[in-house]
Amino acid sequence: MKNEKEIRKVKCVDFTFDGQGLAKDDNNRVVFVPSLLIDEEAEVEILYKKKDFDVGKIKKIFSFSKYRINPKCPCSTSCGGCSFQNLDYSKELEYKKKVAIQTLSRIAGIDARGANIYGMEEPYYYRNKIQVPFGYDKQKRLVYGFYKIKSHDIVPITECAIQSKEHVEILKTIKDLIISMRLRAYDEDTGHGTFRHVLIRVGKVTKEVMVVLVVKDAKFASRHNFVKALVSKCPNIKTVVLNENPRKTNVILGNKEEILYGPGFIYDYLLGVKFKISSKSFYQVNHDQCEKLYSLAIEKAALKKSDTILDAYCGIGTIGLIASKNVKEVNGVEVVEEAIIDAKNNAKINGITNCNFVCKDASEYLIDKKFDCVFVDPPRKGLDTNFLNGLIKNKPEKIIYISCDVGTLSRDLSILKKDYEIKSIDFVDMFPRTYHVETVVNLILRK
Ligand SMILES: C[S@@+](CC[C@H](N)C(=O)[O-])C[C@H]1O[C@@H](n2cnc3c(N)ncnc32)[C@H](O)[C@@H]1O
Numbered sequence: 001m002k003n004e005k006e007i008r009k010v011k012c013v014d015f016t017f018d019g020q021g022l023a024k025d026d027n028n029r030v031v032f033v034p035s036l037l038i039d040e041e042a043e044v045e046i047l048y049k050k051k052d053f054d055v056g057k058i059k060k061i062f063s064f065s066k067y068r069i070n071p072k073c074p075c076s077t078s079c080g081g082c083s084f085q086n087l088d089y090s091k092e093l094e095y096k097k098k099v100a101i102q103t104l105s106r107i108a109g110i111d112a113r114g115a116n117i118y119g120m121e122e123p124y125y126y127r128n129k130i131q132v133p134f135g136y137d138k139q140k141r142l143v144y145g146f147y148k149i150k151s152h153d154i155v156p157i158t159e160c161a162i163q164s165k166e167h168v169e170i171l172k173t174i175k176d177l178i179i180s181m182r183l184r185a186y187d188e189d190t191g192h193g194t195f196r197h198v199l200i201r202v203g204k205v206t207k208e209v210m211v212v213l214v215v216k217d218a219k220f221a222s223r224h225n226f227v228k229a230l231v232s233k234c235p236n237i238k239t240v241v242l243n244e245n246p247r248k249t250n251v252i253l254g255n256k257e258e259i260l261y262g263p264g265f266i267y268d269y270l271l272g273v274k275f276k277i278s279s280k281s282f283y284q285v286n287h288d289q290c291e292k293l294y295s296l297a298i299e300k301a302a303l304k305k306s307d308t309i310l311d312a313y314c315g316i317g318t319i320g321l322i323a324s325k326n327v328k329e330v331n332g333v334e335v336v337e338e339a340i341i342d343a344k345n346n347a348k349i350n351g352i353t354n355c356n357f358v359c360k361d362a363s364e365y366l367i368d369k370k371f372d373c374v375f376v377d378p379p380r381k382g383l384d385t386n387f388l389n390g391l392i393k394n395k396p397e398k399i400i401y402i403s404c405d406v407g408t409l410s411r412d413l414s415i416l417k418k419d420y421e422i423k424s425i426d427f428v429d430m431f432p433r434t435y436h437v438e439t440v441v442n443l444i445l446r447k
Pocket residue numbers: 282283284312313314315316317318319333334335336339360361362363377378379
């Protein structure tokens with residue numbers, strides 16, 4: 001009896017924050033069911049139970065939502081990357097906007113009902129970066145893909161509807177070469193083997209491709225022949241970087257890098273400005289939506305030629321360099337050294353002379369200079385308390401807060417709104433088919 005599967009009938013009434021179906025059974029008990037859409041009724045198998053809810057998987061759908069569509073890729077439910085491949089895109093945008101508005105209201109008491117959401121015309125094949133582990137499945141076959149949620153089992157990907165199509169081709173070529181050259185992927189249990197991860201980036205405008213091979217031991221046999229074969233099969237590859245990560249760790253990249261082919265970086269263009277991108281630098285994954293995001297952020301800032309601005313968490317200097325022609329002076333701060341080297345170089349190659357970039361923790365930076373406008377674009381965890389305190393003390397007239405996590409954004413806004421009026425909020429769908437969304441908030445100092 002113990003192993004008997006529990007099957008229940010449920011009706012989906014909403015989505016969870018991460019895009020799973022939130023369903024209720026006949027007893028009104030909550031069951032989370034991935035890929036079930038609002039209003040759909042289904043038979044689900046209960047996978048596990050918690051105190052306040054259960055988690056199930058669809059066995060059979062009785063009544064289909066009129067917004068259900070066929071997913072574009074065969075891995076859409078298994079790889080865990082997408083939540084909404086089976087949902088009409090206009091409904092996905094509606095849902096993302098609703099969740100973001102609710103979060104801003106619940107955490108920060110902010111009414112964002114007038115906000116716009118900017119989606120993509122073709123919400124597929126937009127990602128310019130992929131990072132996947134290589135390993136072995138239970139049958140000891142070489143696989144690459146994404147980790148199954150809360151495990152290190154690799155769900156193999158054969159296609160991907162949100163990645164640049166080129167990435168999938170290159171990954172397949174790398175797998176074939178590992179097999180034909182009798183090389184090995186890294187085995188997390190034994191610590192043997194070579195290939196741990198592969199990271200690929202492509203410049204949307206330049207079409208230049210960077211491949212980073214993350215290996216346990218940089219001196220693996222026939223590495224030069226491997227790279228020669230790879231670039232001859234995939235001629236768009238502009239550079240191949242070897243990243244050595246010998247540690248037993250979940251951190252993907254190691255510290256030591258060696259360039260095996262090409263210059264070690266690629267270029268791309270955003271809004272007409274040329275950017276050099278290295279393996280360790282942050283670069284937005286959706287080129288076209290990023291241009292929308294930056295245009296919106298800069299437009300909202302209503303910059304003046306006399307302004308001194310700060311681009312905090314600047315990465316390779318993208319926002320500051322694009323905004324530089326509208327202002328007197330740009331200062332950029334970023335904690336990753338390689339990104340700051342790229343930012344300085346990016347100013348040079350574009351002939352921009354009014355930008356200074358500093359490698360520092362952003363929270364240590366706001367001390368001696370007064371800014372007219374501060375752009376903040378922090379990682380998911382949002383702004384730290386020191387930075388927030390420094391920002392409030394600095395009193396810039398305008399703050400443009402760009403955020404990829406509406407929860408931490410709301411937490412920070414609940415503090416900033418005492419000194420700043422929220423003039424506008426907009427959402428930009430940088431990550432179609434997933435539950436993530438980017439927000440731009442325009443704040444003006446209260447008089
Ligand atoms: C969301 S990215 C934004 C980068 C850039 N604005 C862009 O759009 O390409 C956040 C950046 O913050 C940097 N970062 C993280 N913690 C930081 C800190 N404490 N101080 C400064 N920069 C930090 C990361 O390295 C990353 O480049």
